[in-house]
Amino acid sequence: MKGLTIDYATLLPALVPVAGLVLVLVADLVNPRLRQLPYAIAGVAALGAAVATVPGLALGGGSTRETFCLAGGTSTRGALPSVEGLPQRCLWQADALGSTLQLAAAVAAVVCIALAWPRTRRRRPDDSTREPVEAVLLLAALAGTVVVAASRDVGTWLVALELATLPVIALVALSGRRSAVAGATQLLVTSLVSFALLVLGVALWFAGTGSPFLTPDAALSSGGAFAAAPGTASVAISQASTPVVFPSVSGGVVALATVLIVAGVGFKLSLVPFHAWTPTAYAGSSVPVATFLATVSKVAALAALLVVLRAVAVLGTPAVLSIALLASLSMTLGNVMALRQDDVVRLLAWSTVAQAGWVVLPLVSISALGVGASATYLLTYVVATLVAFSVVAVTLRDRPGRGRSITDYDGLWQRSPWRAGALVLALTSLAGLPPGVIGLVGKITALRPVVAEGWVWLAVVAAVNAVLGVAVYLRWLRAVITERVPEAGPTAGGEDHAVAATTGRRPVVVAGLVLASAVLVVVSVQPDLLLRLLG
């Protein structure tokens, strides 16, 4: 089509995972009995995606890497009626923030794939499809996440968001346990209804703004611009030759569209009251999938949300009461419930709910500051959660069936100090205590826009929840650093050893843990790397 330019290099972060998933399918077709190959391909693809996002990280200011642009090419540029200097419209637009989110998603996916690495190298039976399917679904969800972070039009946005969600539902169900099915069911119905409402929101957006783009100028067109000068202000894209005038619309439609989108994405972020699936699905799925749900999925959700909120930011809406309500509810309920969990995965699930509240907290100020703070907090949460889940996965890999309960971590400090150290760093980061400096930085960053906008009650709620959160994570930490109660008897120990001997292969899983911990340590030592997002 005329004017549409495609820059494949820019698209690489999305293309690599897609190519990877096709490759997995082909490889499975050729030799279906290899157990590790799908994961190897998936890991390489995710790594490739991570590498491909790197050029986008250095983008400063407002510059972006973009492609699928409609007004590209000199011939059409002149023909474009320049309405208030509207920028060109691109279906892919990755700036530094978007690239960082993409990178985070890719790295988290790499860790998840490492955690899911099969236990044995034995060839799998003919009728098992688990490994390639898991790899394909993981890669597809990663691709969706990457795309959604860079999408600027409702079409791509919807498809990518669904691409990031649908495979995860299948992943949860894939382990086939009864609890997994329960989790998948709950996740499924929640996500279906949410998606339907999301589409409704998008339709409202389109109806309200007349533009299929999630861009600031589209948002502006709903409000003042068209109403003020209906004769001159018009949206005319290359093929619409006759200038047309949309009826001036009330901002209410855009408002409803925005809150519906927030609610529709909120389920993915596990915001209260869209959260109910979270503990069930986390507890039901395998640990790598739970990790994926807690990290990559959240990145996708926030990326999707930010695309919309950055568009409406120009409306100058100072604050959104709905988001404040969701944030405070999420923090409170998440922390209160997490306090009562003895299963670490459920604890992390509820902690996710609480942290989701923190993630959207700065968004009460729909501004560049709020958006940056929210992304910063999300990244700190993702990194810390990744480490915590990795530790759980390694512990479970060591001694299957033991590692889900907090008491299983008694005396971890003595058994494996490195793992315990990683866990301590992760939990303190989540709680916002030193030595998890990055968590503290994230919390302060998140609170800044709130305070700047004068939301005193919300800041108070957040502060109370920060304290509650400390209690949540200290429960687990206490187990880690306290003395271990002697084991029940020698027979149990012997069994442990036998089990450990049979399932001793875990170098890749440990590598995943090491990677995640390395990232956490780096951002803890050098918070600037994250804070740069704000600038």
Add this chain to the structure above:
Amino acid sequence: MTTRDIVFVAVGAVTALSALLSVTTKHVVHAALWLLVSLGSLAGAYLVLGQELVGLVQLLVYVGAIVVLVLFALMLTRAPIGPHAEIDTPRWQRVAGAVLGGATTALLASLLLPLFAGATADLDRPSTTTPQIAQAIFGTWVWPFELLSVLLLVALVGAFAVSRIVLQRDGADRHDADHPDHPDHHDSHDDGDRTAATTAVTSEPGTGRVG
């Protein structure tokens, strides 16, 4: 009030009525059939609005595929034929649903009606024709379109794998009955009529192993 308006009102009334019936009927299968009617008449509404392609796709995909899938699913899950009191949630929840549904309608209507008040579409000179749509899909919108293909592929793979895993497990349970890992197997055999369901489904090799 033009002719098209009158036609649309008629079609729309059918759509709304059948939609209402599909969410209130006590017959499980009837619900799916009423949905069929509703979606079909919605396709008619698209035609009235001058979007032939959308209407056709609606007929093909929704009526032809999705509703048929729903019907299949109802049968596979042994949906009872005839009125069934058990398909509805408790009364308080239905009341809540009615309130929320009413609120949704009211909210949307209160915003959309002013938005479209007086807006008309001149369908004799349609702004978007089918060739234009085709060009847009494969031109402007080629990127999401390609992604959509990936989504469909992944959905198929996922759906296949999910349904297959359980079949496998049921099969595995049957093969070595003393396997200690699957207490649920015994559970499902404990309550009588469900056992019949499980065996009925699993004994159809065609359903599960179809790829």
Add this chain to the structure above:
Amino acid sequence: MIHLSLPAALAALLAGLGVYGVLARRNAVLVLIGVELILNAANLLLVTAGSRPGAPLSAGPVITLFVITIAAAEITVALAIILVMFRRTGHIDLTAVPDLSDEPEPAGEGAP
């Protein structure tokens, strides 16, 4: 000529019916029907908005087509999971309290 407030009103009505349908049914498949109704309301809204004169890029119908396809993909996965749910629990009642008792990892990976 057609007044666009008519399809808009129908969309609002369908959305409300869909919400009711989602909450009024305990059969998982019937809940899907409610979801489809909401989706169709959104579709109708998209088409309506897209048939306003001068709508750019044929966005209305195109996105509608996308949504229909997405819905198809969703329904595939959804039905697979509902089927699994039926197999594992013997019912597809969404109001039932599910059995969350944890079993050991299934045999698929490793053990025998």
Add this chain to the structure above:
Amino acid sequence: MSWIVRMIVVLPALAALIGLLARRRRAVAAGVAVSVSAYVAVLGLIQWVAPSRSADIDTIGGLPLGDLSVPLHLLSDRVSGLVSFVVALVVLGIQVFTVWYLRDDARYGQFAATVSLFATGMLLLVQSGDLVLMLVGWEIMGWCSWLLIGHDSERAAARRAAYKAFLVTRVADIGMVVGIVALSVRARSTDLMAVLTATGDGTLLTVGLVGVVIGVAGKSGLVPFHDWLPDAMEGPTPASALIHAATMVAAGTYVIARLFTLYAENDTARTLLAVLAAVTMVYAALLALAQTDLKRMLAYSTLSQIAIMLSALAAAPAELGPGAGISHLLGHAFFKALLFLGAGWLSVLAGGTAIVALRGRLRPTGALRWSMGIGLAALAGVPPLVGFFTKDTVIDAALEGATGGGGLRAWLVVVALFVTVVLTAAYCTRAWLLLDTPVAATGELPDTAPAVVAEEDVAVVTTADSADDAEVERVHAHGHATITLSAALVVSVLAALTVVGTLFLASLRGGVHVGLLSALLSLLLLAGGAYAVWFLSDRGRVDVAERIPGRVREPAVRGFGVDTAYVAVGRAVTTVARLVVALDRDVVDAYPRGTAVVARAAGRAGERGHRGVPSLSLLSLLVGVVLVAVLGVTAWR
């Protein structure tokens, strides 16, 4: 010159540190302690002889406290030179004596190091030109006194005495800190010169001066804080000598002397000081008369003498300056050190400090007998010993103050002083008679005691009421060691200083000023008191104190139950604290704990709502969406 001043402070601290590190090696510890204190004494001599008048000797640089200037300067003048010389001299003597006295103590190293640290505190206080440094020295002495008194920490009595000393002085230190803060705030500086020259808020000045008086009352053992001092005799005798002679208890006098120009113009603080001093000197002297233990008698005499010093500061006219108080401080340092070390020597010979055990033990001891005689005479104020001159200087100053418009306050002091002169003479005579009269002469003793008290009997008697039980045990364990030459020399030198010490004071302005009339009067009183005792005791055959009715004497020995009062105060404070704790826990803390309970309950309720029912999650989802949508649309703009 200023480095000398700094060295005087720093060297003992270093000695303490080294001594602590080398505490296992006795010879090293002793060597360091003695040589450093000797060196410091030399430095003090230099500072006194060739004083560098300087008020801004930098230490560690000022503290950046914004509005408040805290330069942390040292101040050097003739007074600080003289006092630090005397302090260093006394410390030197005590260190030398300790080497012999604690010859068998396993923890000699710690003791010597603590004495060095204690000296650091005193010297810092003496040299400081800054209230903060003064407080630091003050606190160091407080902590070290706890260590020294509790040296024999295996004995419950020693531990109790240490805690008592610490707590009582600590309570009084509240006043000290408040006073210093008030003075500093008033002057916007903690520098002594600035504080002295500051003008301004009179209330703040009064608060500051009264606070300092209270602090001084604690450390110097004025009524009502006096009771810790006799109990402090539980410490080894050198520790007692150190605390009583020139350091801790005298530090208060020095502080008030430094602030004298401020006190001279503040009647409130001075009157309080005068009343406390007058009451203390008479009361303590009376109690000293009744004591059954030599060390406790000396302790009460210290209380009385310190009160005399302070009374000089309370009553002397402004133009006379603090010289009288300082000079009595110095004179007292000599003879009290002499008396304590002599008592320590005697106790080693006799195996106890109870007077019963010591009766007549002085007679055969030659140099010790002379030294004790000189010491007691000086205490009583017999000319030409130093005690006579310094005490009469105080009396003269007080008289001058009384006649020069000092009013009731000065007269009260004068009367108290004359009464004290009589009482001092009386208890000194009693002590001398008891110690010196051969036991054979006391035939009237009801229990026909053997000529030489057997060691077992001594133990029986002394464990009952000897203050220094550890000494008894030491004697039991190691027998009567013959004194070393150096230790004996220390006692002799101190005796000599007691005789000629007056010469030291010549350099002090207002140091020696004896009025003829007052001197005659006090001599008459002295002689009268001594004669009365001599007469009543039947030439030393009977203990005068025996003539006091038992029901008076018993409580007098026990300090009239002040200790019980202290305990009661402690109990009351603890009760109030418990009350506060209960309030805090059950009322204030109820809110935080309430949140925890609420959180837990909410969690329990939430758990019931989250059992994975998909339908309910849909309900919450849709309720949320509609609510949020309504909110969003209505509250958007």
